[in-house]
Amino acid sequence: MNAPNKEDFKVNFRLQEERIATMRKEMESQNRGLYRESFEHDNCGIGAIVNIKGKKTHSTVAGALSIVEQLEHRAGKDAEGKTGDGVGILTQIPHGFFKKVCQPLGIKLKDERDYGVGMFFLPQDELKRNQAKKIFEVIVKKEGLKLLGWREVPIHPDILGKTAVDCMPCIMQAFIERPAKYERGIDFDRRLYVVRRIFEQSSDDTYVVSLSSRTIVYKGMFLVGQLRLFFEDLQDEEFISAIAMVHSRFSTNTAPSWQRAHPNRFMVHNGEINTIRGNADKMRAREETMEAGCLKGELHKVLPAINTSGSDSAMLDNALEFMVMSGMDLPLAVMICIPEPWINNKEMSQNKKDFYQYYATMMEPWDGPASILSQMEMLWELCLTVTDFALPDITLQMMII
Numbered sequence: 001m002n003a004p005n006k007e008d009f010k011v012n013f014r015l016q017e018e019r020i021a022t023m024r025k026e027m028e029s030q031n032r033g034l035y036r037e038s039f040e041h042d043n044c045g046i047g048a049i050v051n052i053k054g055k056k057t058h059s060t061v062a063g064a065l066s067i068v069e070q071l072e073h074r075a076g077k078d079a080e081g082k083t084g085d086g087v088g089i090l091t092q093i094p095h096g097f098f099k100k101v102c103q104p105l106g107i108k109l110k111d112e113r114d115y116g117v118g119m120f121f122l123p124q125d126e127l128k129r130n131q132a133k134k135i136f137e138v139i140v141k142k143e144g145l146k147l148l149g150w151r152e153v154p155i156h157p158d159i160l161g162k163t164a165v166d167c168m169p170c171i172m173q174a175f176i177e178r179p180a181k182y183e184r185g186i187d188f189d190r191r192l193y194v195v196r197r198i199f200e201q202s203s204d205d206t207y208v209v210s211l212s213s214r215t216i217v218y219k220g221m222f223l224v225g226q227l228r229l230f231f232e233d234l235q236d237e238e239f240i241s242a243i244a245m246v247h248s249r250f251s252t253n254t255a256p257s258w259q260r261a262h263p264n265r266f267m268v269h270n271g272e273i274n275t276i277r278g279n280a281d282k283m284r285a286r287e288e289t290m291e292a293g294c295l296k297g298e299l300h301k302v303l304p305a306i307n308t309s310g311s312d313s314a315m316l317d318n319a320l321e322f323m324v325m326s327g328m329d330l331p332l333a334v335m336i337c338i339p340e341p342w343i344n345n346k347e348m349s350q351n352k353k354d355f356y357q358y359y360a361t362m363m364e365p366w367d368g369p370a371s372i373l374s375q376m377e378m379l380w381e382l383c384l385t386v387t388d389f390a391l392p393d394i395t396l397q398m399m400i401i
Contacts, residue, residue, distance in 0.1 A: 044262070044270040045074025045248040048373050056240040061091055064244030065228045071248040072224045074270075082161025086249035086261025087227045088219025089234070090268070091241035093117055093212070098175075100238060107149040107175055113184040115148065116176045116192045117216050119209035121169035121258055129170055132206040139198050140176060145191065148175040154232035164221040169207070169258055171220075178213065186324075188213050190294060193325045197302040207259045219261040224248050245373050260310070264317035266324070267374045273312035274368035280306045280315050282364060292326035316366050320374070334374055335359075337366045 047067035049060050068087055077084045095112040102109055109115050120136075122129045133150065140147045153171040160168070176195075182188045189212050196211045210217040218231050228234055247262035247270075262268045273279065283306045292299055305322035306315050316337065323333040335356075342348055342356040 044250050044268075045071030046246070046262075046268045046270045046371065046373055047071070048243070048245045050244075051242040054242045056092065056094070056242045058237050058240050060241050061089070061234060061239055061244050064089055064091075064246045065234065068227065068246035068248050069224050071246075074248050074250060077223060078161065078163055080161060080163075082223075083163040083221055083256075084223040084226070084249075085221070085251040085256040086219065086247075086258075087222040087224050088217060088247055088261050088263050089227060090210075090215055090217045090243075090245045090263040091239075092243055093214060093216050094239045094241060096240070097233070097236055097238040101233075102149070102151060102175065105149060105151055107151070109148070109175065110177070113188070113213045114178045116178070116188065116211060116213040118174040118176070118192075118196075118211040119153075119217055120172050120174060121207040121209060122172055123205045124168070124170050128205050132203045133172075135203050136174065136199050136206075139195055139202065143191065143195050143198070144179060145195065146177040146179070148177050150174055156230055156232070159226055159229050160222070164258075167221070167258065174211075185214065190325050193321070194295070194298055194301050200307075210265050212265070215265075217263050217265065219247075219263065220258050221256060221261060260314065262313065264314055266317050266320045266330075267313075267372045269313040269316065270371040272368045273316055273366050275364070275366060276312040276315060276368075279319070279364065279366050280308050283319060284308075294327035295325065312368075316372075319366070330374055334372070336363050338372070339365050 045068070047064065049064045049067070051057070051060060068089070093112075095109075098117065099109050122132055137147050151173045153173055155171060157165055157168060176192065178184065178188045182191055192211045192213065196208050199206075200208060209219065218227070218234060220227070220230065222230060233239055245263055245268050247268040249256070249260070249262055251260070284304055287303050287305070290299060290303075295302065302322070302325070306318045308315065310318070319337060320330070320333050323336070324330050336359045339356045339360070340348070342353050345353075
């Protein structure tokens with residue numbers, strides 16, 4: 001075969017140019033920007049809306065729901081097309097809304113962040129459900145907290161596919177009062193974390209979706225358009241928040257379930273943690289020598305830190321939560337778990353390289369293609385704490401497709 005000559009190269013180059021010009025005209029005529037179906041891949045979709053001044057509105061929640069409703073191409077579903085792999089949203093706790101809906105139930109809520117809200121996936125069997133609730137109530141009391149009451153979450157299961165309905169849990173919320181000896185925020189949330197970890201090791205039939213005084217998660221085995229319609233709470237105009245993170249799941253390495261839908265308690269994740277087995281094993285191996293000042297004398301209550309029956313995303317979330325509840329700032333925990341490629345990065349400062357090298361002696365990277373949104377409630381609070389200049393009243397939107 002003869003080697004190609006210069007004329008062949010010129011012809012091929014001209015053909016490539018014509019092909020690119022045709023693609024550009026096609027995209028411009030369809031007003032699609034740079035998007036092309038031929039570049040599409042199956043993967044999760046994540047998005048967020050954040051008001052950087054902390055102004056809480058229902059439009060933030062509604063906007064985030066609109067984002068996830070546009071991510072159908074990033075969400076898995078069954079062969080019938082009636083049951084999704086999972087869709088969910090994380091928001092701040094809407095105090096005014098919960099005060100309104102809890103009053104008829106005889107649950108008296110004090111001021112904002114003076115109580116925690118737990119979202120529970122309980123067994124449908126009444127006997128098992130009552131047993132799980134009783135175990136939780138005993139643990140709450142034993143840990144020096146007061147349970148204010150339970151609320152059954154209003155839902156519309158009639159819109160779901162049969163597969164989702166057949167394994168659907170009973171969805172309830174628990175309200176826990178903050179004792180005066182614990183500060184609002186992370187101090188009180190740390191107590192709720194201890195309660196949750198004890199309960200999780202005492203009740204196999206129940207999944208705690210979230211338990212916090214600051215944020216709450218609504219999720220399930222939905223198609224992208226079903227999240228808003230399934231939960232009545234999300235449609236209420238008084239359900240307000242300054243942040244909202246959404247996720248549509250395309251399950252790759254674990255089977256879909258109500259529990260494995262995102263958001264998790266601290267983050268949403270798109271990608272694959274390829275080193276997950278080693279990460280989980282090494283976290284377990286460290287537990288014998290671990291110390292945590294903020295959990296002094298109580299570390300045994302929360303270990304093991306990683307639930308190895310969860311997905312790779314859930315296990316990374318376990319690690320981040322454990323590190324934060326042990327006293328580490330969330331941005332630091334994220335940088336330690338998912339460091340930048342730093343060894344051969346000539347653009348990175350030596351100080352930053354030294355930072356990554358130091359923490360690499362303590363924690364191996366949770367490696368793989370990973371795009372995450374962390375719990376912005378903590379990051380937003382940190383920003384307001386360290387900045388004293390006037391922030392513009394704007395809302396940031398992000399959708400990763």
